[in-house]
Amino acid sequence: MSETMDMIVEKDKKLKEGWEGISRFFRANSLWMLMYCTGCCAIELPQAMTSRYDMERLGMGPMATPRQADVLLVTGYLSVKTLRRVIYAYEQMSTPKYLVAFGPCPINGGIYYDAYAVINRLDQYLPVDVYIAGCMPKPEAVMNGFQDLIDGIKNKTADGWKRYRDNYEWYKKNQVESLGELRIKDEFHE
Amino acid sequence: MNKHIESITQAVQAKFSVVAVTPVRDDQAALDVKPGELHAVLSFVKAQGFRQLSMLTCVDWIQDGEFQLVYLLFDWDKGVRLQVRTRIDRKHPTFTTVTNIYPGVQYYERDVHEFFGVEFEGNEMSFKQLFLENWDDIPPMRKDFNSKAYSDKKFPVREYHKDFSKEGDGK
Amino acid sequence: MKQVKLFLGPQHPGMHGNSSIHMYVEGDIIKRSYLLPGMLHRGFEKTMENRTWMNNIGIIPRICVPEPDPNEMVFASNVETLANIEVPERAHWIRMLILELARLAAHLMAFGGCGGPTGLYTAMYWAQADRDGILTLFEEITGQRIYHMYIVIGGVRKDLPKGIEKKILAYVDDLERRLPDYEDLLLNNPTIIARTKDQIMLPAEVVWELGVTGIGMRSSTGKAYDIRKVAPYARYDKVEFDVPTANYSDAYTRIRFKWLEMHQIIRIIRQVLVMMPEGKVREKGLDGNALRWQVPKGQVYTAIESSRGEFGYYTVSDGGINPYRVAVRGASFPQGLLGVERYLPGHRIDDAALWFDTMGICSPEIDR
Numbered sequence: 001m002s003e004t005m006d007m008i009v010e011k012d013k014k015l016k017e018g019w020e021g022i023s024r025f026f027r028a029n030s031l032w033m034l035m036y037c038t039g040c041c042a043i044e045l046p047q048a049m050t051s052r053y054d055m056e057r058l059g060m061g062p063m064a065t066p067r068q069a070d071v072l073l074v075t076g077y078l079s080v081k082t083l084r085r086v087i088y089a090y091e092q093m094s095t096p097k098y099l100v101a102f103g104p105c106p107i108n109g110g111i112y113y114d115a116y117a118v119i120n121r122l123d124q125y126l127p128v129d130v131y132i133a134g135c136m137p138k139p140e141a142v143m144n145g146f147q148d149l150i151d152g153i154k155n156k157t158a159d160g161w162k163r164y165r166d167n168y169e170w171y172k173k174n175q176v177e178s179l180g181e182l183r184i185k186d187e188f189h190e
Numbered sequence: 191m192n193k194h195i196e197s198i199t200q201a202v203q204a205k206f207s208v209v210a211v212t213p214v215r216d217d218q219a220a221l222d223v224k225p226g227e228l229h230a231v232l233s234f235v236k237a238q239g240f241r242q243l244s245m246l247t248c249v250d251w252i253q254d255g256e257f258q259l260v261y262l263l264f265d266w267d268k269g270v271r272l273q274v275r276t277r278i279d280r281k282h283p284t285f286t287t288v289t290n291i292y293p294g295v296q297y298y299e300r301d302v303h304e305f306f307g308v309e310f311e312g313n314e315m316s317f318k319q320l321f322l323e324n325w326d327d328i329p330p331m332r333k334d335f336n337s338k339a340y341s342d343k344k345f346p347v348r349e350y351h352k353d354f355s356k357e358g359d360g361k
Numbered sequence: 362m363k364q365v366k367l368f369l370g371p372q373h374p375g376m377h378g379n380s381s382i383h384m385y386v387e388g389d390i391i392k393r394s395y396l397l398p399g400m401l402h403r404g405f406e407k408t409m410e411n412r413t414w415m416n417n418i419g420i421i422p423r424i425c426v427p428e429p430d431p432n433e434m435v436f437a438s439n440v441e442t443l444a445n446i447e448v449p450e451r452a453h454w455i456r457m458l459i460l461e462l463a464r465l466a467a468h469l470m471a472f473g474g475c476g477g478p479t480g481l482y483t484a485m486y487w488a489q490a491d492r493d494g495i496l497t498l499f500e501e502i503t504g505q506r507i508y509h510m511y512i513v514i515g516g517v518r519k520d521l522p523k524g525i526e527k528k529i530l531a532y533v534d535d536l537e538r539r540l541p542d543y544e545d546l547l548l549n550n551p552t553i554i555a556r557t558k559d560q561i562m563l564p565a566e567v568v569w570e571l572g573v574t575g576i577g578m579r580s581s582t583g584k585a586y587d588i589r590k591v592a593p594y595a596r597y598d599k600v601e602f603d604v605p606t607a608n609y610s611d612a613y614t615r616i617r618f619k620w621l622e623m624h625q626i627i628r629i630i631r632q633v634l635v636m637m638p639e640g641k642v643r644e645k646g647l648d649g650n651a652l653r654w655q656v657p658k659g660q661v662y663t664a665i666e667s668s669r670g671e672f673g674y675y676t677v678s679d680g681g682i683n684p685y686r687v688a689v690r691g692a693s694f695p696q697g698l699l700g701v702e703r704y705l706p707g708h709r710i711d712d713a714a715l716w717f718d719t720m721g722i723c724s725p726e727i728d729r
Contacts, residue, residue, distance in 0.1 A: 034372065035372070035373075035374045036371070036372040037378070037379060038371075038379055039379070039401070040423055040426050040725070043426050043427065043507060044506075044507065046485070046489045047489060047492075047493055047496070049486075049489075050486055050489045050490045050493065051486075051490065052490065052493055062374070064373075064374045066372070077403065079399070079400060079401060079402050079403060080323070081323050081399050081400050081402065082371065082379060082400045082401070084323075085370070085371050085372065085400070089372055107348065108347060108348045109341075109345075109347065111408075111419075111420050111423075112403050112404075112408065113341070113347070114337055114338035114341050114408065114411060115337060115341060115403050115404045115405075115407070115408050116330055116335075116337045116340045116341055116404050116407065117322070117402050117403055117404045118341075118345075118403050118404070119345045120341070120345040120346065120347050120348070121345070121346060121347065121348050124346060135508075136507055136508070138506060174346075177344075178344050178345055178346075180324050180326070181324055184323065184324070214442070214659070214660070214661050214662075215442055215661065217592055218661070218662065220660065241569055242569075242572055242574070243572055244572070244662075244664065244671060244673060244690055245673070245675065245688065245690040245694075247675055247688040249660075249677050249685070249686045250686070260660075260675065262662050262673075262675065262690075264664075264671075266584070266586045266591060267591075269591040269592035270592075271592075271662065271664075273660070273662060292572070293570045293571070293699075294570060294571045294572035294695050294699055296699055297694070297695075297698040297699055298694075305406075320398065320399065321398055321399035321402045321728060322399060322402070323399065330404060330407060331406060331407060335407075337404065337407050337408070337411065338411070
């Protein structure tokens with residue numbers, strides 16, 4: 001009796017892994033990116049969408065709302081005001097979700113390392129899956145980065161959302177330390 | 191200085207007590223006036239054709255203990271530019287608004303208030319935040335505000351655990 | 362009807378750049394609105410005080426992202442006035458070429474960008490594809506697609522590469538042949554005409570009240586108020602071009618002016634390529650190590666005509682190796698802040714994004 005139970009549990013696990021492999025394959029080939037241009041590097045995104053470089057052959061297309069998007073592109077530097085709204089948008093996206101950071105500014109501050117309004121390290125506040133180099137990165141570098149993300153999804157290495165869920169208190173502590181208030185009570189400043 | 195600039199500076203010097211006139215370029219000159227006369231000077235030059243206020247900005251002369259407010263004016267018909275400057279005290283910086291002469295200066299005064307701390311009487315919107323949110327330090331464009339120290343205190347930097355300089359020696 | 366608080370937030374498919382409008386709406390009509398700037402605020406003016414004069418050239422293109430070359434031009438122009446440096450003749454013409462190509466790229470992006478809020482995405486894709494051709498030309502001339510760092514103190518960094526004139530002329534001929542297609546797509550389209558004719562008016566009194574410059578000023582006052590004609594810089598007085606003007610400024614006229622100005626830019630580029638003399642392209646001017654240059658004392662303001670209006674820098678130098686103060690005058694500061702507060706109410710929510718497009722608002726130069 002117990003062997004049959006073990007065999008059933010084993011088969012169940014294999015079936016689940018099989019389904020997850022299939023869903024990872026579909027997920028990787030049909031990514032929707034959120035339309036949010038947070039900084040300078042977003043100027044090269046329309047070039048990546050037009051027919052010379054064409055993001056859509058990788059399956060990526062723009063999407064208007066965070067609830068239905070998979071990828072959040074942090075294009076360039078993040079000022080403190082924008083980071084509050086990006087955290088808000090990231091938490092509204094449903095899992096599994098991915099985050100791609102462009103340029104040297106989210107890595108270590110970039111050219112704004114001593115600016116009073118720009119953060120230095122993005123992965124203190126949000127989990128990053130892929131970094132793309134360049135100031136600003138050419139569309140070929142952007143396409144390369146997206147291909148890295150797709151490979152990462154297929155290999156199970158792009159799991160930023162799992163890290164966010166497991167280390168939630170650590171991320172929140174860093175966010176509150178640097179930003180102060182996360183949800184501005186008086187948004188309209190009246 | 192070309193003849194349009196000559197004529198306007200001479201007209202202003204005839205009517206008001208100008209502290210200094212500095213030619214900057216062929217078509218640009220700078221007038222330093224006393225704070226009490228600034229409104230009258232601006233109204234006068236506006237009537238002479240300088241209908242556009244390009245910008246209001248502020249310079250922090252910390253050694254002298256003064257702020258210098260600079261009004262940049264342009265005359266589109268003659269193509270000449272005027273800088274009208276005045277100095278106010280740095281410890282208690284207040285000034286009256288010029289929105290009755292140039293209405294478009296309202297947001298420039300809010301900008302100067304937020305970054306330098308100058309209070310403009312008559313512009314009651316200028317006490318609300320505009321570019322910064324939940325700011326907890328002195329106005330950031332002042333010379334005694336250290337931007338790098340603030341950034342290091344609030345935003346941690348990445349530490350590199352590998353010493354790349356040793357690898358570069360070819361070892 | 363009750364008034365609802367709404368924000369056309371930073372994350373929105375119709376927003377240009379990263380800023381949000383806070384509004385009170387009643388049904389569909391906006392009753393009160395304010396712009397919330399500061400999402401792109403980097404504290405640039407403070408950063409510029411902490412870098413040397415030569416280092417600053419590397420970072421200032423990032424102030425205005427769609428059209429970075431006016432930044433370099435006004436900065437270099439300020440230092441040349443303070444230090445009395447005479448720019449060589451060939452450098453003036455090369456600067457004109459670069460500035461006009463940048464204007465063309467920015468006009469294309471703005472013209473196609475009007476397709477976004479109205480639903481005509483074809484215009485956006487065509488315009489971005491043509492802008493890509495200009496960025497490839499920039500890559501060949503300066504080494505970078507978007508941020509060039511090519512116009513430096515004393516001239517330009519290097520001479521033009523061999524054979525570039527043929528490529529520029531080929532590109533410009535091809536674009537001019539296709540500009541009637543753009544007109545047919547966007548300006549003769551009944552939907553666009555219904556949405557923009559006699560809408561989003563800009564009367565002349567509003568222009569003088571806010572301090573609007575550029576296409577908004579020329580299309581409502583009827584005068585050729587263009588800095589290239591009124592106070593010319595860099596040999597603009599030697600080339601022939603027209604400046605379109607009108608007495609009635611609705612959204613349709615302003616979009617049409619962008620199309621008309623593209624023809625004039627092509628005319629200027631053709632003349633510049635023919636009239637450019639030979640010679641050296643850079644005058645060193647200040648002696649010593651470039652990272653330890655000291656510029657003489659003074660306070661000067663330079664403004665040039667960018668695609669959106671008067672764009673200028675006010676530089677203060679006290680004789681040191683860093684600038685003492687640099688203040689940036691963004692071309693869309695008046696209409697972006699006071700214009701949204703006073704003149705956006707009364708329009709519908711779906712026209713808010715179109716208002717931003719046709720007034721020529723670019724967020725990074727407001728926030729710095």
